[in-house]
Amino acid sequence: MSLVEGSSEAAAREVLDPDVWHYVSRGAGGNVSVGEAAGAWRTYRFRPRVLQDVRRVETDLELFGTWRTPIGIAPSAFHQLYTPAGELATAAAAFACGAPMVLSSRTTTRLEDVAAVIQGPWWFQVYVMRDPSITAATVRRARDAGASALVLTGDTPYVGYVPPTGTARPLPLTDELALANVAQHLPHEGVADIWELIDQDAGITVDTIEWLAKESGLPVIVKGILRGDEAIRCVEAGAGGIWVSNHGGRQLDGALPTARALPEVVAAVEGQVPVVVDGGIRSGTDALAALSLGASAVFLGRPVIWGLATDGQAGAERVVDEVTAQLRHAMGLAGATSLAQLDPSLVA
Ligand code: FNR
Numbered sequence: 555m556s557l558v559e560g561s562s563e564a565a566a567r568e569v570l571d572p573d574v575w576h577y578v579s580r581g582a583g584g585n586v587s588v589g590e591a592a593g594a595w596r597t598y599r600f601r602p603r604v605l606q607d608v609r610r611v612e613t614d615l616e617l618f619g620t621w622r623t624p625i626g627i628a629p630s631a632f633h634q635l636y637t638p639a640g641e642l643a644t645a646a647a648a649f650a651c652g653a654p655m656v657l658s659s660r661t662t663t664r665l666e667d668v669a670a671v672i673q674g675p676w677w678f679q680v681y682v683m684r685d686p687s688i689t690a691a692t693v694r695r696a697r698d699a700g701a702s703a704l705v706l707t708g709d710t711p712y713v714g715y716v717p718p719t720g721t722a723r724p725l726p727l728t729d730e731l732a733l734a735n736v737a738q739h740l741p742h743e744g745v746a747d748i749w750e751l752i753d754q755d756a757g758i759t760v761d762t763i764e765w766l767a768k769e770s771g772l773p774v775i776v777k778g779i780l781r782g783d784e785a786i787r788c789v790e791a792g793a794g795g796i797w798v799s800n801h802g803g804r805q806l807d808g809a810l811p812t813a814r815a816l817p818e819v820v821a822a823v824e825g826q827v828p829v830v831v832d833g834g835i836r837s838g839t840d841a842l843a844a845l846s847l848g849a850s851a852v853f854l855g856r857p858v859i860w861g862l863a864t865d866g867q868a869g870a871e872r873v874v875d876e877v878t879a880q881l882r883h884a885m886g887l888a889g890a891t892s893l894a895q896l897d898p899s900l901v902a
Contacts, residue, residue, distance in 0.1 A: 558857065558876045561869045566860035573723050574635050578859050581803030582714030587811070588803030591834025594811030598843040599902045603889025611886045613878060615654075615893060617828055617850050618703040618773055618795070619675030622652025623878040624893060625841060627870070628802075628832045628853035629679035629705065631660035634731055636862040637869075643862060645671040647870035651878065654851060656705050659692065662731045669699035679705040679777070680766060682758045685751040688739045693770040702773075704766055705797060708788075709778025711756035714805040760791035767792055775830070778805070780815040782822025789826050796823055798831040802855045813843070817898070820848030838880025845881075845893060846900040 581588025634640035648655030678696035773794025812833035832853035861869035
């Protein structure tokens with residue numbers, strides 16, 4: 555489902571290799587969470603204000619950087635699966651749209667090369683690897699290359715359960731591509747399985763927040779939060795932001811839709827740190843609901859991949875620009891001229 559013509563889910567499905575398509579679109583387990591994410595935003599109804607002067611509607615945002623839109627690009631792995639320029643195309647699209655971009659730990663391009671395209675701030679997503687020295691070195695590289703925040707993904711101690719389909723083959727990725735961002739930290743000999751070293755560390759705790767902040771000097775946003783008490787635990791441990799997410803339904807199947815988790819998290823955090831959200835956001839009105847309920851920004855996962863698959867940089871740009879235009883239009887119809895004027899009273 556997508557309101558963005560030309561870069562829709564259906565158009566992406568037509569051009570992608572079926573195994574890559576399955577990798578992108580699937581959730582975990584029985585696909586419960588992935589199936590209900592978008593619909594959950596559409597259960598909200600708006601209570602618009604009228605007779606406001608809405609000739610000029612702005613979407614400018616300050617959030618660990620200065621952006622022209624609160625519609626950001628969520629971290630996702632291996633963009634050369636979707637378009638030959640990979641993450642370089644994504645980064646160029648983000649820069650052109652003035653959108654916050656989060657670069658995954660698992661990229662097919664070295665982070666320094668991606669950063670060179672952006673000419674401004676960006677955020678780096680962290681999976682803490684079994685060998686923590688690789689992660690420490692990588693977050694310092696990200697800081698040196700201009701990252702303005704880290705996003706610690708907390709919901710992936712290991713990868714979610716995917717039932718065997720009987721047909722899906724391994725992704726069409728060479729080791730060289732899959733390891734592009736970490737290759738320089740890997741020993742050249744004496745290690746039987748390099749994948750062991752870069753596997754996610756299932757032993758990380760809230761202490762990891764402080765460790766990452768110390769290693770990098772950057773604010774750490776914790777991604778994968780669905781409960782108020784968990785958000786508070788992270789804030790008390792030094793988190794600089796909270797990212798409400800169920801990983802696009804790819805981790806614990808049956809985890810709460812983010813549209814339902816967001817209000818509880820916002821209420822618990824009480825403005826101590828910013829809260830952002832992703833999962834099933836497919837239109838400007840979905841974004842309007844999230845921003846009104848207290849999110850500072852919203853992030854698109856699969857829709858950006860659909861854009862990359864259908865038309866590379868231009869496709870990704872079209873997706874972010876279109877959802878931003880829809881948001882601006884919806885804000886005006888709701889009587890708001892800036893993000894600061896969005897509040898929970900707009901939503902029933
Ligand atoms: C992801 N996501 C993800 N998250 C993360 O922290 N690091 C990563 O490397 C990835 N990789 C990844 C690959 C693919 C193919 C998908 C679909 C998702 C999760 C992502 O950041 C985000 O939470 C969800 O995609 C948001 O939901 P929607 O917009 O896809 O519904």
